[in-house]
Amino acid sequence: MRSTIWLGTAVLAAALVLPAGAARAAGAWTASPATGVSGPVSSHGDTDAWALGSPGFAHWNGTSWQQVPAPAGRGTVLAISAGGPAGTWAVGKAAGSGYRVSSPQIERWDGSAWSIVPSPAISARNAALHGVAAVGPADAWAVGTDGRRALVEHWDGTAWSRVAVPEEGAPFSSRLAAVSARSATDVWAVGTHSNDAPQPDSLYALHYDGSAWSVVPMAQTGSQTNSDSPVATGAVAVAANDVWAVGYRSGFGTPVTLTEHWDGSRWTIVPSPYDHLPPSANSIASGSLAAVTARSSHEVWAGGSSFTFTDGDPAGVYHALLIRWDGTRWTEEPAPTTGTYNAVQGISTTLGGGVVWATNAGTPNLLVHP
Numbered sequence: 001m002r003s004t005i006w007l008g009t010a011v012l013a014a015a016l017v018l019p020a021g022a023a024r025a026a027g028a029w030t031a032s033p034a035t036g037v038s039g040p041v042s043s044h045g046d047t048d049a050w051a052l053g054s055p056g057f058a059h060w061n062g063t064s065w066q067q068v069p070a071p072a073g074r075g076t077v078l079a080i081s082a083g084g085p086a087g088t089w090a091v092g093k094a095a096g097s098g099y100r101v102s103s104p105q106i107e108r109w110d111g112s113a114w115s116i117v118p119s120p121a122i123s124a125r126n127a128a129l130h131g132v133a134a135v136g137p138a139d140a141w142a143v144g145t146d147g148r149r150a151l152v153e154h155w156d157g158t159a160w161s162r163v164a165v166p167e168e169g170a171p172f173s174s175r176l177a178a179v180s181a182r183s184a185t186d187v188w189a190v191g192t193h194s195n196d197a198p199q200p201d202s203l204y205a206l207h208y209d210g211s212a213w214s215v216v217p218m219a220q221t222g223s224q225t226n227s228d229s230p231v232a233t234g235a236v237a238v239a240a241n242d243v244w245a246v247g248y249r250s251g252f253g254t255p256v257t258l259t260e261h262w263d264g265s266r267w268t269i270v271p272s273p274y275d276h277l278p279p280s281a282n283s284i285a286s287g288s289l290a291a292v293t294a295r296s297s298h299e300v301w302a303g304g305s306s307f308t309f310t311d312g313d314p315a316g317v318y319h320a321l322l323i324r325w326d327g328t329r330w331t332e333e334p335a336p337t338t339g340t341y342n343a344v345q346g347i348s349t350t351l352g353g354g355v356v357w358a359t360n361a362g363t364p365n366l367l368v369h370p
Helices: none
Strands: 038-045 048-052 057-060 064-067 078-083 088-095 101-109 114-117 128-136 140-146 150-155 161-164 173-183 186-194 203-208 213-217 230-239 242-249 257-262 267-271 283-296 299-310 317-325 329-333 344-349 358-361 365-369
Touching: 038 186, 038 358, 048 078, 048 358, 088 140, 101 128, 101 140, 101 150, 101 317, 128 186, 140 186, 150 173, 150 213, 173 242, 186 230, 203 230, 203 242, 230 299, 242 299, 283 317, 299 344, 299 358, 317 344
Parallel strands: 038 078, 038 344, 078 128, 128 173, 173 230, 230 283, 257 283, 283 344
Antiparallel strands: 038 048, 048 057, 057 064, 078 088, 088 101, 088 128, 101 114, 128 140, 140 150, 140 173, 150 161, 173 186, 186 203, 203 213, 230 242, 242 257, 242 283, 257 267, 283 299, 299 317, 317 329, 344 358, 358 365
């Protein structure tokens, strides 16, 4: 079975959340006529959103999506955080010399053009930044891995520098996948510890209170083997007592969705569509989540893909998966896609909460929810 793309790389930037109690427009997901829009997506306002373009970046100006050139030497972009006209960041990796050797790479939009901004010199197998959150002009966070350990970098308005962070236990390796910031004193990052066998891999979270980062233990999937390990892919901080992390667990080779919630005291696993395999000898259905965003504590969206096949159709079908938290439960909502291979790569809401964007690996390449 072909694995869904972006599972380990698609991440969200800081959540942009509408004030509690604000009215919501009813509606359903529709296909956007825009083309050449893909990958991670981040919105700063109803007239300012960014995603990957063809071949550079794509920018929403409130009327249409426009293609914007990328800087020379740009590598692979894994996350975007729209922070306003002069404070939008894109992070990822640039290929190095050697098998899977790479270096973290950071790009900035200054209001007129994208440029590569120096970051701490790191070069190792799979070294990369997987998440970014723009807090203000002189405050941004990026997270990932240096190839072996969790990597956290901070922008102070002048330069990016590496910040030492604690780790839970003694992992074989660790990697942060996503970061979300409500303010300069409330930042969350989520990731995964890879542990020595026979210990299972484990999820973990880090929290920044404005002074220091601390480890916050997460609920585990209950698996006791490495063949059923959890993977975090996205995070969104809605309030001090309301944070979501999404991803998947391998399900012994077949992924199933995973959502966890922070209530101010502890992380708990919350049931979600496709979080278990139905008992059928003639068909199989699986799912995974790649990104999450929120308009409020009663409207949280996560996106990814589901996979189904039945006897006589061994190739199966990949569906774009869009699920909504209404304050009580997660439910799946239809995605207007066509073809046999679709997967939500990124999802983001605007500052005013007017629009939710979701990029799709199939057709159409962009979905919108009012």
